[in-house]
Amino acid sequence: MKQTTFAVGIVFAVTGCAARGQTAVDGGIQAFVGARIVPIDAATIERGVLVIEGGKIAAVGAADAIEIPAGAARVDVTGKTIMPGMVDTHNHIGGIGGGDSSAPIQPDVRIYDSLNPLDAGFRRAVAGGLTTLNIMPGSGHLLSGQTVYVKLRKERLTIEDMFIRDEGGKPMGGMKMANGTNSMRDKPFPGTRAKSAALVREQYVKAQEYRDKLARAGDDVTKKPARDIGLEALVAAMAGDKIVHHHTHRHDDIMTVIRVSQEFGFRVVLHHVSDGWKVADEIAAAGVPCSIILVDSPGGKLEALDVAYKTGGILERAGAKVAFHTDDWITDSRVFFRSAALGVRGGMSRAAALRALTLSGAEMLDLDDRVGSLTPGKDADFIILSGDPLSVYTKVEQTWVEGEKVFDRSNPEDYLHAVGGYGAGDATEPYFCCFEHAEDY
Amino acid sequence: MILSLFQSPRRQRGVGPIHVKRRNTETPFGGRDQGIEGTREREKPERRNGIPSPARKCSDVFPGALRTDAGRPVARARGSVTGPAGVIGLLLFSATVSAQTIVYGETVYTMAGPPIRDAIVVMQDGKITFVGPQGIARISRPPDLSAKVVTPGIVDAHSTVGFSGIFNHPHDQDQLESSEPIQPELRAIDAYNTKEKLVAFVRGFGVTTLHTGHAPGELISGQTLVVKTHGNTVNDAVLKPAATVAATLGPDAHKKERGKSPGTRGKAMAMLRQQFIKAQEYLEKREKAEEDKKPDRDLTLEALGRVLQGELPLMITAHQAQDIASALRLAGEFDIKIILDGAAEAYLLIDEIKAAGIPVIVHPSMMRAYGEMKNMSFETAAKLRHAGIPVALQSGYESYVPKTRVVLFEAAWAAANGLTFEEALASITINAARILGVADRVGSLEVGKDGDVALYDGDPFEYTTHCTGVVIDGVVVSDDPR
Numbered sequence: 001m002k003q004t005t006f007a008v009g010i011v012f013a014v015t016g017c018a019a020r021g022q023t024a025v026d027g028g029i030q031a032f033v034g035a036r037i038v039p040i041d042a043a044t045i046e047r048g049v050l051v052i053e054g055g056k057i058a059a060v061g062a063a064d065a066i067e068i069p070a071g072a073a074r075v076d077v078t079g080k081t082i083m084p085g086m087v088d089t090h091n092h093i094g095g096i097g098g099g100d101s102s103a104p105i106q107p108d109v110r111i112y113d114s115l116n117p118l119d120a121g122f123r124r125a126v127a128g129g130l131t132t133l134n135i136m137p138g139s140g141h142l143l144s145g146q147t148v149y150v151k152l153r154k155e156r157l158t159i160e161d162m163f164i165r166d167e168g169g170k171p172m173g174g175m176k177m178a179n180g181t182n183s184m185r186d187k188p189f190p191g192t193r194a195k196s197a198a199l200v201r202e203q204y205v206k207a208q209e210y211r212d213k214l215a216r217a218g219d220d221v222t223k224k225p226a227r228d229i230g231l232e233a234l235v236a237a238m239a240g241d242k243i244v245h246h247h248t249h250r251h252d253d254i255m256t257v258i259r260v261s262q263e264f265g266f267r268v269v270l271h272h273v274s275d276g277w278k279v280a281d282e283i284a285a286a287g288v289p290c291s292i293i294l295v296d297s298p299g300g301k302l303e304a305l306d307v308a309y310k311t312g313g314i315l316e317r318a319g320a321k322v323a324f325h326t327d328d329w330i331t332d333s334r335v336f337f338r339s340a341a342l343g344v345r346g347g348m349s350r351a352a353a354l355r356a357l358t359l360s361g362a363e364m365l366d367l368d369d370r371v372g373s374l375t376p377g378k379d380a381d382f383i384i385l386s387g388d389p390l391s392v393y394t395k396v397e398q399t400w401v402e403g404e405k406v407f408d409r410s411n412p413e414d415y416l417h418a419v420g421g422y423g424a425g426d427a428t429e430p431y432f433c434c435f436e437h438a439e440d441y
Numbered sequence: 442m443i444l445s446l447f448q449s450p451r452r453q454r455g456v457g458p459i460h461v462k463r464r465n466t467e468t469p470f471g472g473r474d475q476g477i478e479g480t481r482e483r484e485k486p487e488r489r490n491g492i493p494s495p496a497r498k499c500s501d502v503f504p505g506a507l508r509t510d511a512g513r514p515v516a517r518a519r520g521s522v523t524g525p526a527g528v529i530g531l532l533l534f535s536a537t538v539s540a541q542t543i544v545y546g547e548t549v550y551t552m553a554g555p556p557i558r559d560a561i562v563v564m565q566d567g568k569i570t571f572v573g574p575q576g577i578a579r580i581s582r583p584p585d586l587s588a589k590v591v592t593p594g595i596v597d598a599h600s601t602v603g604f605s606g607i608f609n610h611p612h613d614q615d616q617l618e619s620s621e622p623i624q625p626e627l628r629a630i631d632a633y634n635t636k637e638k639l640v641a642f643v644r645g646f647g648v649t650t651l652h653t654g655h656a657p658g659e660l661i662s663g664q665t666l667v668v669k670t671h672g673n674t675v676n677d678a679v680l681k682p683a684a685t686v687a688a689t690l691g692p693d694a695h696k697k698e699r700g701k702s703p704g705t706r707g708k709a710m711a712m713l714r715q716q717f718i719k720a721q722e723y724l725e726k727r728e729k730a731e732e733d734k735k736p737d738r739d740l741t742l743e744a745l746g747r748v749l750q751g752e753l754p755l756m757i758t759a760h761q762a763q764d765i766a767s768a769l770r771l772a773g774e775f776d777i778k779i780i781l782d783g784a785a786e787a788y789l790l791i792d793e794i795k796a797a798g799i800p801v802i803v804h805p806s807m808m809r810a811y812g813e814m815k816n817m818s819f820e821t822a823a824k825l826r827h828a829g830i831p832v833a834l835q836s837g838y839e840s841y842v843p844k845t846r847v848v849l850f851e852a853a854w855a856a857a858n859g860l861t862f863e864e865a866l867a868s869i870t871i872n873a874a875r876i877l878g879v880a881d882r883v884g885s886l887e888v889g890k891d892g893d894v895a896l897y898d899g900d901p902f903e904y905t906t907h908c909t910g911v912v913i914d915g916v917v918v919s920d921d922p923r
Binding site for chain 2: 120124295296297298299300301302304305307329330331332335338341342344345390391392393394395419420421422423424425426
């Protein structure tokens with residue numbers, strides 16, 4: 001039944017795209033010429049060319065080194081800066097609801113069963129230059145559910161339109177966990193840190209046994225344990241198929257995450273990591289990547305008292321991998337560049353800061369083969385900027401996803417979502433190709 | 442003008458000079474904390490008769506290389522904490538001392554005229570005595586602080602820092618008393634915490650003056666005050682003990698879920714109007730009734746009376762257009778001075794706000810676009826300003842993480858969204874000071890005004906620029922890059 005539903009979803013998405021694609025100008029070969037190009041995985045090109053075809057990047061290089069294919073539509077972007085669409089490793093857009101507080105550990109819950117693709121937040125996200133998001137449930141549970149990786153494609157009517165699918169066609173996503181004070185609450189939630197860890201370990205032990213029973217049963221249906229979708233998800237995490245995205249602030253909580261992840265063998269990304277600068281060497285030694293957030297000031301809760309602009313720089317110098325996240329709505333997706341710039345203010349290198357908005361995040365989602373850098377063969381997800389990415393005065397002028405323009409600051413409707421104004425806060429109308437924009441007729 | 446090195450003694454707000462001391466730990470923000478509550482000094486002060494000596498010599502003018510603590514030269518010791526401990530508590534010093542501080546800027550934005558290139562600001566006994574090109578300032582020693590850009594100390598036009606503490610636990614949350622919906626008698630001076638860590642935090646970015654106090658969230662939550670971001674007690678810090686009475690219109694002030702009034706917009710206005718009418722009658726009776734028939738003193742009505750008499754403006758936080766319209770209606774009915782605060786949808790009512798002659802302290806430019814704020818615009822400050830409405834920017838109230846915003850960043854975002862550089866700077870200096878009624882003391886670099894200066898190693902609005910020095914009342918309170 002589930003398979004059938006998915007199949008219907010895919011058919012709908014595919015036919016929908018085909019129908020809408022007829023009016024798009026973006027299908028053929030396009031060459032963006034003259035911009036300063038920041039590929040992230042290669043040196044910045046002062047006067048470059050980006051060629052895209054069929055939703056993929058075909059070529060990137062210096063203007064005098066790239067031969068623009070015959071028949072390519074030339075777009076003059078002299079004076080602009082082009083970089084990859086940004087990857088937000090931790091985001092709460094979409095009016096989502098994960099775990100429901102009935103239990104502290106809810107691996108059965110999928111966030112994508114709750115998401116509203118028409119939420120105005122997605123319009124703001126593309127205006128901010130975000131193209132790939134990890135949408136997560138909150139941090140009020142030890143494990144609040146499965147996250148979903150999405151692309152902010154032009155058509156976003158259903159969650160199926162947004163999925164990033166693995167080779168088997170399954171929607172990709174991770175697992176959201178948390179420790180520290182947010183998930184310490186009244187029963188049945190834990191009251192202490194040790195209890196938090198014990199509850200998590202207990203659940204993973206259960207999942208280990210479930211996994212082993214399944215393996216022992218082989219094809220013998222009489223020996224198979226009853227299917228448990230929660231334990232299945234934990235088994236996937238232990239197999240490395242689902243990365244655990246772990247909210248954690250205090251230095252000792254960070255070490256607990258590392259300890260538990262090593263015990264059960266799940267791959268983990270540390271999120272927020274407020275005290276990361278205190279245990280940077282330990283994080284680097286464990287080889288655990290960090291997705292961090294920079295907020296204006298410390299405090300607001302005890303475990304965030306030492307939040308620091310310098311965290312990114314200290315982790316970078318220690319040799320740890322660093323990405324930034326918006327945690328939207330904690331910070332607005334439209335000011336995502338600010339995180340990287342404040343990171344530089346606090347001592348991070350420019351190169352690492354820009355990588356932390358793009359490729360490093362992609363790596364933390366297992367999506368670095370598709371997004372995060374301007375590399376031939378990867379998805380044509382990129383943004384056109386008016387200037388230096390780290391300057392407050394720079395504007396995201398266009399955002400492209402898989403070869404389609406999903407945001408254009410010169411379009412009044414997009415502009416409304418880029419800067420705000422009356423109506424900008426409302427959930428947006430579903431996108432249909434031929435009704436909203438006169439130029440699409 | 443010749444500036445002598447040896448100055449006459451002074452007395453600074455009765456507590457003597459501020460001695461900057463360092464903490465011996467690195468702060469989370471990459472610098473070393475320059476708080477006034479540190480435990481170690483960097484260098485043993487030279488003393489004569491028990492008081493620190495004024496500056497005599499400096500070795501160079503490298504930005505931040507030298508500074509003067511109340512006239513005392515201190516060698517730069519970046520990256521290390523040297524010098525014997527010589528703890529001097531503020532209150533231990535009742536001694537008076539002369540003090541001269543000199544600041545150099547490649548560009549000095551005075552906010553009282555065009556920017557001046559290659560200029561210096563001289564402060565004597567806490568006040569500015571000279572601002573102008575270095576060429577005509579015959580100073581006899583190098584500046585204490587130098588930077589690419591020098592601005593007046595930043596004035597945050599609306600904050601709750603000092604009330605809504607960093608810990609966010611009941612013991613440090615004094616911004617909102619919810620026992621009654623209308624409590625204008627709550628004085629800000631009775632709650633402002635000078636030792637709050639976030640005071641020192643925002644000061645590190647150049648914020649020298651805060652308009653802070655009771656937060657939005659009740660119909661009338663209490664009073665606000667204006668303080669400098671230094672001073673041992675509120676008496677030392679205060680610039681204006683009662684600045685406004687803070688009111689809120691809109692759902693944030695509604696208490697329906699608690700089974701209390703107001704539960705609706707209509708009820709909220711009815712309650713406010715009734716209370717102001719009561720205060721009108723109270724004033725009249727207090728003034729005109731025979732001595733034995735005068736009503737008993739009532740602190741609530743007295744505070745509203747001060748609003749009715751024009752002594753205190755009513756600062757009304759209102760975001761949605763109908764709530765802003767209600768604020769204007771209230772101002773008209775009672776002929777009171779109001780300041781609009783927040784005002785997310787003010788762009789819909791520009792003509793009305795302008796006609797009423799009301800200044801607006803616009804919400805933080807990067808405020809989250811949800812709830813009442815869902816239609817907020819980055820361009821509101823620019824739209825109002827360009828319509829001729831007096832505008833200031835604010836850090837606002839934050840209930841969670843981050844526990845405060847930094848008004849410098851909010852102005853930066855406004856500068857990137859329609860305001861010119863100088864308009865944005867004015868919104869956190871001179872125009873903020875004017876709206877708050879403290880422009881005679883702060884907000885611009887002019888002779889006779891307080892020696893409040895902020896220094897930056899580049900465009901102050903760029904994220905990657907650092908604030909490299911902060912001077913308050915002529916005293917260097919911070920000189921580590923933030």
